[in-house]
Amino acid sequence: MRDKVFESLKVGNLSIKNRIAMSPMVTNYCGEDGELTDRYIEYIRERARGGPGLIILEAAYVHPTGKGFRNELGIHKDELISDLKKLTEIVHEEGSKIGIQLYHGGRQTSSDVTGQQVVAPSPIPCPVKQEKPKELTKKEIDEIIDAFAKAAERAKKAGFDLVEIHGAHGYLLNQFLSPYSNKRNDEYGGSFKNRKKFPLEVVKNIRKKVGDNYTVTYRLTSEEFVEGGLTINETKNYAQDLVNEGIDLIHVSGGVYETSHKIIQPFFESEGLYVDNALEIKEAINGEIPVMVVGRLKNPEKLENTIAKGIDMVAVGRGFLADPYFPKKMEEGREEDIRKCIGCNQGCIDRLFAGDSITCLGNPLCGQEYKYNTNKTTTPREVMVIGGGPAGMEAARTAAERGHKVKLYEKENKLGGKFSSVIVPPYKDEFDDLNQYLKKQLEKVGVDIKLGTEVDKDLIENNNVDEIIMATGSTPIKPELPGADRKNVVFAEDVLTGRAEVEGNILVVGAGLVGCETAEYLAEKGFDVQVIEALDQIGADVGSIKPLLLANLNKLNVDISKNTSLKEIKENKVIIEKKGKEQIIEDISTVVLAVGYSENKELLEQLKETNINVQLAGDSVYPRKIIDAIHEGFRAAYNIE
DSSP: OHHHHTSOEEETTEEESSSEEEOOOOOSOSOTTSOOOHHHHHHHHHHHHTOOSEEEEEEEESSGGGOOSTTOOBOSSGGGHHHHHHHHHHHHHTTOEEEEEEEOOTTSSOHHHHSSOOEESSSOOOTTTOOOOEEOOHHHHHHHHHHHHHHHHHHHHTTOSEEEEEEOTTSHHHHHHOTTTOOOOSTTSSSHHHHTHHHHHHHHHHHHHHOTTSEEEEEEESOOOSTTOOOHHHHHHHHHHHHHTTOSEEEEEOOOGGGGGGTSOOTTSOTTTTHHHHHHHHHHTTTSSOEEEESSOOSHHHHHHHHHTTOSEEEESHHHHHOTTHHHHHHTTOGGGOOOOOSOOTTTHHHHTTTOOOOOSSOTTTTTTTTOOOSOOSSOOEEEEEOOSHHHHHHHHHHHHTTOEEEEEESSSSSOTTHHHHTSSTTGGGHHHHHHHHHHHHHHTTOEEEETOOOOHHHHHTSOOSEEEEOOOEEEOOOOSTTTTSTTEEEHHHHHHTSSOOOSSEEEEOOSHHHHHHHHHHHHTTOOEEEEOSSSSSSTTOOTTHHHHHHHHHHTTOEEESSEEEEEEOSSEEEEEETTEEEEEEOOOEEEEOSOEEEOOTTHHHHHTTTOEEEEOGGGTSOOOHHHHHHHHHHHHHTOO
């Protein structure tokens, strides 16, 4: 089956060397007017080297009103052609084909980004962006149709092998097609025939502009997952219209901003969730053109099975952020060397929708390729890494990969650190993929691992050490309040790792990520769980998975109270303060503390006495998330000269 993934595929008149495409993903790496940057070019170059058959560049706005992100790629003016041509030449030199996705954000953007009023089929705000758009006039519709066609012409001039029309994810073309967002009463609204008029006119005009021999594909939301939205039955019919208008491949996806977890699926969603929809669409069009599917495709076996079922091509997005070389590694049978996407969305989507540029939790080089020389050092050093958690493992791996001689010391009898608790809550087992990857790579790059060994000044002085990276992590905080030392008071981390047992009804103190996930874990085991949070916000540090996590807690009947602080812990009850009034919660057998962490720096003073250069990484700097730990471990290793 693996050979099938690496067979060539004909799409229109274009021959693609294998069945793996890099899916378009907005990066925020470009200039404010959509121009390319060195950062973006090197990011794409690295992924072209990884062996995909096709790279489709991120959604490129065709008209100023359609720009969705501040530093998004543009193709709205002729001045961008020359730099885009340089990029297509780079990708071709690396052996891949390259396309660009043409899009208009419609109501799923903001005037802060576009600099003008948001536009849409109807003056109905996007529930997420919440900005009332201007209803497009017929003249303005024609202007946008022309903008799509001219953008396609620019793409052809720039050397792109294909253009993909973005008709998915609740953007403008999708907005016209869907009764959820299109409430017009003219020729562009009402019936399905009228609603599909605008997107099909875009397709027709692009085809006229680029000619019959140029490859044009279409990204389609197969379902919107909102009340009154598009379903697979309508989109199957629409797919046949796309075939009739000369589309060469249909790229099947799903979701709109209101159901964004269906667009960029976190670990809560199943892998390959749109494969069945894609098969239905292929059957509906009688296999007349190839069908490609996207959506949580990360494991080689899943890619193989998807192609074996009859899907023509698989699109992988975040998998290329985590490991640009995964197609080559897959083809060579080196699955254990693939750093897989874990569906956390912390480095990519959480950052993107906060207005930042994307990265990857597990791959600190993502988007930083232009900054770092990955050649081996010419001045190898003796490096001691203290701590075998995420920061320490990444620091040791990177330092050894660069050519340094590395010893990694961990006081426990196993590596992993915070991974040991992070992988336990429901749906979080994929974090162990990264944990196991790091462990395996430490072996492969020759790191000398010393388990069950606590470092002190004497140990350092008895070894040849040039550089030290301290990644000693953090310890859970125990608040100073009456009863905190009782036997029925335990830390969330100890519950998750099995070091502490719970019984009876449970109160979790703290509704951040750790507290919420511990409550979820215990509730799924059948415990009656309540959560209190002193702040006025639940899940302040959770990120884009927050709605899904809170929905799951609600299903599990976990009661969460904000603006509520713990005052005292008694035998079988606790005293809390809520809105300035003390209350008693009876029948509480176990209190689980999830109120934060404090950094472990006890060793630092001893290290300073050695006069050896010391760098701190991860929670030993101050407690944060695994993404911070891994990225700091990487940078610390690169700082060694």
